[in-house]
Amino acid sequence: MLTSILMxxxxxxxxxxxxxxxxxxxxxxxxxxxxxxSDSARRLVDQLVAEIxxxxxxxxxxxxxxxxxxxxxxxxxxxxxxxxSSLGPRARTAxxxxxxxxxxVFRGYIARKYGKRFMEYIxxxxxxxxTTNRGKFFEVGASVQVEGAEPFEVYFRVSDRxxxxxxxxxxxxxxxxxxxxxxxxxxLLDERNGDIGRLTKDLASLG
Amino acid sequence: MFKLIKKITFFKFIALFxxxxxxxxxxxxxxxxxxxxxxxxxxxxxxxxxxNILSPVSKGYSYVMxxxxxxxxxxxxxxxSLPGTVVNNVLQLDIPAAAxxxxxxxxxxxxxxxxxxxxxxxxxLAGRDTDFGQTLQRWGVVEGAYVEIPLFGPSNMxxxxxxxxxxxxxxxxxxLKPTMSSYRSWAGIGAILQKRQIYGDQIDxxxxxxxxxxxxxxxxxxxxxxxxxxxxxxxxxxDPYAEFE
Numbered sequence: 525m526l527t528s529i530l531m532x533x534x535x536x537x538x539x540x541x542x543x544x545x546x547x548x549x550x551x552x553x554x555x556x557x558x559x560x561x562s563d564s565a566r567r568l569v570d571q572l573v574a575e576i577x578x579x580x581x582x583x584x585x586x587x588x589x590x591x592x593x594x595x596x597x598x599x600x601x602x603x604x605x606x607x608x609s610s611l612g613p614r615a616r617t618a619x620x621x622x623x624x625x626x627x628x629v630f631r632g633y634i635a636r637k638y639g640k641r642f643m644e645y646i647x648x649x650x651x652x653x654x655t656t657n658r659g660k661f662f663e664v665g666a667s668v669q670v671e672g673a674e675p676f677e678v679y680f681r682v683s684d685r686x687x688x689x690x691x692x693x694x695x696x697x698x699x700x701x702x703x704x705x706x707x708x709x710x711x712l713l714d715e716r717n718g719d720i721g722r723l724t725k726d727l728a729s730l731g
Numbered sequence: 732m733f734k735l736i737k738k739i740t741f742f743k744f745i746a747l748f749x750x751x752x753x754x755x756x757x758x759x760x761x762x763x764x765x766x767x768x769x770x771x772x773x774x775x776x777x778x779x780x781x782x783n784i785l786s787p788v789s790k791g792y793s794y795v796m797x798x799x800x801x802x803x804x805x806x807x808x809x810x811x812s813l814p815g816t817v818v819n820n821v822l823q824l825d826i827p828a829a830a831x832x833x834x835x836x837x838x839x840x841x842x843x844x845x846x847x848x849x850x851x852x853x854x855x856l857a858g859r860d861t862d863f864g865q866t867l868q869r870w871g872v873v874e875g876a877y878v879e880i881p882l883f884g885p886s887n888m889x890x891x892x893x894x895x896x897x898x899x900x901x902x903x904x905x906x907l908k909p910t911m912s913s914y915r916s917w918a919g920i921g922a923i924l925q926k927r928q929i930y931g932d933q934i935d936x937x938x939x940x941x942x943x944x945x946x947x948x949x950x951x952x953x954x955x956x957x958x959x960x961x962x963x964x965x966x967x968x969x970d971p972y973a974e975f976e
Contacts (some may be wrong), residue, residue: 541767609971644932660970685972692971698958699951707950713941 560684562655566660568689569680571668572600573650589643594635602683602690603631610705611720614713619719626724633731634705638694640731647671650678660685661692694710742911762877762887762953772877774945777884778938781927789927803847804921808840809858810839810846811915814902819861823869828859863900864893868960885952 579592597603607630608615608623615623648670656663661683669675681693694704707724712730716722744872764770793801813836835851835858843850850858867889868874875888883894898904907915927934941947957963 539760563935605971605975609969640881641936660867660972683972693968695968698955698963700954700968702971703950703954704947706969708942708945711941715942 525723535695538560543722559631560682560689562657564588565682566652566655566690568600568682569666570652570689572680572691573652576642578598578644580648583646586640590636590639593639593642593686594632594645597635598633600691602688603627603634605692606630606634606702606705609702611713612706612710614720616717618623622720622724626727628718629724629727634701634710636731638701645670670717734742736958739741762874762949764877764949766876766878768816768876771945771951773879773881774948776820776881778944779889780882781934782937785923789924790932792921792924793928797873801921801925804918804924805956806839806843807846808915808922810836810843810849811918812901812947813858814887815897815900816859816861817903818900819863819866819897820859822866823861823865825861828861831859833857862890862893863896864890865960867893868962874957874962879949883947887953887956890956 575592575596579589579596583589589647604623604627607627610624610630611626618626645668648668650666650668652717653665653667656665656680661681664680664682666678666680667675675686676697679695680691681695682689684690684692693700700726704707712723712726713720716726763885779953796804800937817829817832817836820826820832835856838851838856839849839856842848872889876889877885878885880891880894883891886894903915905910937951938944954967955966957967
């Protein structure tokens with residue numbers, strides 16, 4: 525009698541454990557199964573802003589700041605979609621190898637460009653403020669407080685449509701990185717008769 | 732009869748839709764720019780004026796002048812523009828801003844020694860700038876085509892009209908005696924030189940480090956101005972995922 529009760533409980537236990545293990549396994553396999561929401565979008569921006577603040581206030585040389593920016597873009601930005609969108613209509617006819625090579629060089633380019641720009645804000649602090657649901661993505665607002673000047677607004681647009689939670693645009697005082705880079709890449713492509721290979725080669729030394 | 736009207740309106744609606752989509756810019760170009768050939772020539776002129784005159788002179792100005800003097804010169808010019816700003820505040824029915832700017836003008840003109848100093852700022856009365864371009868926007872006037880104006884730089888039909896009307900509307904210019912008026916003009920130039928220096932890196936990047944400075948300054952002007960006027964449609968920016976779906 526006792527053994528039968530014990531066995532039954534043991535069975536229950538194994539069932540429960542199996543269930544539990546199955547649960548753990550499914551989380552591991554599917555990755556973060558929670559969809560992007562206001563809180564997780566904000567957390568992402570909190571983390572990346574903390575890294576930018578640390579990078580701009582570490583007081584190292586410019587090369588160090590640029591390296592920090594490259595790792596920030598690698599970790600938090602959907603560089604594939606940013607680079608592809610920057611190419612405009614030309615991206616549609618490009619091969620996946622071309623797009624991949626371009627994306628790799630583009631990450632360095634954008635880190636150099638925006639790393640340099642943030643050199644101007646050394647000693648500044650970015651404070652994350654509000655998060656807005658924009659339907660297909662979230663927009664996280666922040667205020668950049670520079671000493672002796674009016675603070676200005678920055679918005680990070682975050683989406684999980686790549687499969688990961690990443691930002692895909694930074695809007696500074698209304699000016700979008702994505703729009704600005706599409707104008708820039710469009711002009712650079714025009715100069716090279718739409719040759720993405722040549723643009724990829726040249727972009728390595730631009731920014 | 733009712734049916735006929737309904738038919739016409741429906742037809743008009745379709746016609747309008749077709750027309751608008753024909754005019755709507757391809758995504759990423761932000762605006763239709765029918766005056767582009769002319770605008771590009773004006774841009775070349777403005778860029779030349781910046782690289783030959785404005786940029787070097789502003790560097791010299793900030794090198795020679797102590798910062799405090801530069802601030803006072805700009806304060807003086809900005810204080811005299813306040814009555815015009817108040818006119819626009821009233822035209823926009825923004826009475827709190829009108830009151831704020833009126834008190835600013837009184838305080839800075841007296842305690843601030845004719846506007847050389849800005850004591851209002853320290854008592855929490857920061858400037859609330861506006862212009863006739865914004866007034867027109869509040870009245871429902873559309874932005875219109877992009878224009879680059881000689882000397883003034885990037886603008887659009889609405890803001891270009893605004894610059895002109897602000898000059899006509901300005902209450903200060905009709906009151907000031909000729910000597911004061913010339914001080915004001917010089918101070919205005921000083922303020923421009925200081926601004927060119929403060930935003931130096933950003934301006935240089937757009938004008939001299941971009942592949943197409945005309946297209947880049949057009950984008951920067953339009954997006955920044957729409958942001959400033961809160962005149963952004965919900966789909967103002969690129970959704971890169973939607974493009975590849």
